Amino acid sequence: MASKKAIIKKIQIVLTKHFDSPQAAFNFFDKNGDGKLSKAEIVKLLKEAEISGFIRGLVGSTLISGYDKDGDGEINWKEFKKAIAEMAKDID
Incomplete structure (x- = not known):
């Protein structure tokens, strides 16, 4: 099983390589446009992160x-935003 640090790194790579900002990533994965990420939408983000x-x-x-x-x-x-900030701390 992948370590927490490895998972966080993969998520960060997707967010920084494919999107200009965390807001752009959030909007992309918020498929129904309700301003929230459901578990299914988060799973799609994780799939993108391989x-x-x-x-x-x-x-x-x-x-x-x-x-x-x-x-x-x-x-x-x-x-x-809070999750992204905390993940960045965990990777440093």
């Missing part, structure tokens, strides 16, 4: 449980 299918669901659930501060089961833009 996280194996076996652990995408686990990582998606972990991201939601760790960063969903308003308890709605999704990640809004504010929560996404």
Whole structure:
């Protein structure tokens, strides 16, 4: 199983290589345009990051449980920004 650091690095690569900003990445993966990332939308981001299918669901659930501060089961833009900032700290 990939380490936390390896997963975070893969996510960062997708966000920095393919998008001009975290906001652009968020908007791209927010397929229904509701201003939130559902677990399915997060799993698509993880697939883009080449996280194996076996652990995408686990990582998606972990991201939601760790960063969903308003308890709605999704990640809004504010929560996404916080997650990106914390991931950047974890990789340094």
